[in-house]
Amino acid sequence: LESTVKVKTSTMSSIRFMCHFCRGPLKRTSSSETLGLDLSQEPAASKFPSAQGGPGAAPEEGSASGMETDLEELQESASGWTTLSEDEISWSSPSNFTLLGELGSAGTLSSIQRATSGVFDILAGEELGHPLCEGCADSLLEQLDTQLKASESDIQNYQRCLETRDGLSEDARETLQGELKAVELEEARLAQELEEVEKNRERAAVALEAARAETETLEQQERQYHRDLRELQRQHLELQEELCSAEDRLLYAQTQLAWLKRTNAFKAAFEICCEGPLAIINSFRLGCHPTVPWSWSEISAAWGHTALLLLALANTVGLQFQRYRLSPCGDHSYLKSLTDDSVELPLFCTSGQSALVDNKFDEAMVAFLDCMQQFKEAAEKGEPALCMPYTIHVGDGLMGDPGAGEFYSIRTRLNTEERWTKALKLMLTNFKWSLAWVSLRYPHK
Structure with missing residues (x-):
């Protein structure tokens, strides 16, 4: 029992108080009298809760365990107590205060019990609601003094x-009541x-939100308009370049057209000139x-261009x-003969010197003079009339030089x-005059 009490006494000696x-x-005072407690008296064995076996009964092993249980219940009954090692503080306790520190190694179990009961009596009484340190107590007193002064001032005002x-009259009271x-x-x-x-403010707030939303919409439209404007400007520049x-x-x-209008199509398509006797x-x-080298293929090609010229003039x-x-x-x-489809007269010759005695080639050249004579007669009827410098005798197949x-x-x-x-040179000279006449008579053709 003594060993158990010593253990519990050493445990309780580490209890301290904390400011709420x-x-x-x-800080604990030097003596326990500051709490109004007497820790020097030994309690009677019959008054200790755990010694209920009878007066003068010797302590037994069960009594020791019962006393130990009673101490634990007593310690746990204080919801605000937390046993910590020395110089440690518990901040997690949900109670109003925490007990720390040493109460003195000389105290007995009964003194510890009386001290604990006294502490709970003080805490449960009306003198002190919560334990406070000196600084916090001074601050609390200052606040209470300020409230007291304000209350006294209000009392004086009410008085x-x-x-x-x-002191007021009835009329003055009525006036004041009015x-x-x-x-x-x-x-x-x-x-x-x-x-x-307030209602207007709320409506104004709603209107402001609507105005902000509308402003944001207008800003988006403005940005879109700027993008569209830039796109249109780009298209405008492209169209200007295309224009x-x-x-x-x-x-x-227009320049080419003017040049073409001034250009004679017949003169551009048919160029006739003379080079010596040819x-x-x-x-x-x-x-x-x-005296000049020549070939029948070149003469045949010249006849082809001459036939094309006569056909163009006739058209x-x-x-x-x-x-x-x-x-x-x-x-x-x-x-080709128009009266006999089987008659076809060539304006070309490929037989060399024997072409000088080719009757069909001669007949083709005479028939060509016949067509040329028909064109001359049609051109002489126009205004102005065509006047060829050399005469044509179709029946004899002759070209005359007047x-x-x-x-x-x-x-x-x-x-x-x-x-x-x-004779061929005179014929081409007549065609040269015909080209000049057609250019004058039919400028648009």
């Missing part, structure tokens, strides 16, 4: 008001106005001369040939190369 406000440890009311009612009415009116103002390019192309086309059409020599004046139809096919051109009084046969049979070439 600042949670700091409370003066009562004295003033008691003023009070007016003030109350004014207060009610102001409260109503305040309520209206400038189109204007340049138009100017070029006449040349589109760089092909029509005729032959002993320009709207002439339909009689008796023969021209078929210009390059160096294999020919004339200035020299000479006639040259278009046939190769019984003819010389020089005279045949001269």
Whole structure:
């Protein structure tokens, strides 16, 4: 039992008090009389809760365990007690205060019991609600003094008001009552106005939110408008570039059109010139001369260009040939009889020197003169009339030179190369005059 009491006494000796406000440890006075407790007297064995076995009974092993249990229950019954080691503080206790520190190693179990009971009596009484340290107690006192002064000031004000009311006359009281009612009415009116103002403020807040939403929408639309504007400006620049390019192309086309209007299509398509005794059409020599090298393929090509020229002139004046139809096919051109489909007269020759005695080739050249004579007759009827410098005699197949009084046969049979070439030269000269006349008579064609 003594060992158990010593253990419990050493355990209880580590108890300290903590300030409820600042949670700091409370300083213990040098003697236990500050608590109004007497720790020097030994309690009777019969008064200790755990010694109920009878007076003068010797302590037994069960009594020791019972006393130990009673001490534990006593310690646990204080919900605010926490046993800690020395110099440690418990901040997790849900109670109003925490017991720390030493109470003295000389105390007995009965003194510890009386001290504990006294502490609970003080804490449960009206003198002290919570343990406080000196600093917190001073602060509490200052706050209470301030509240006391304010209460005393209110009491004095109320006293003066009562004295003033008691000294007023009946008329003054009625006047004050009227003023009070007016003030109350004014207060009610102001409260109503305040309520209206609050409602207006709420409506204004709602309107402000709507205005902000509308502003955000307008800002988004403005940003979209700016993007659309930039896109339109880009398209405008592209269209301007395309317009400038189109204007340049138009100017070029107008220039080319003006140049083409000034250009003679017949003169551009058919170029006729003379080179010594030979006449040349589109760089092909029509005729032959002993002093100039020549070939029948070149003469056949020249005849093809000449046939194409005559057909183009006839189409320009709207002439339909009689008796023969021209078929210009390059160096294999020919004339076909309109009365006999089996008759086809070639305007080309591939048999070398024997072509000078080729009757079909001669007949084709005479038929060509017939077509040329028809064109001359149609052109002489126009305004202005065409006047060819050299005459044509279709029946004899001759080209006449009125200035020299000479006639040259278009046939190769019984003819010389020089005279045949001269007849071809006179014929091409008539065509050169015909080109000039068509350009003057039909400028748009």
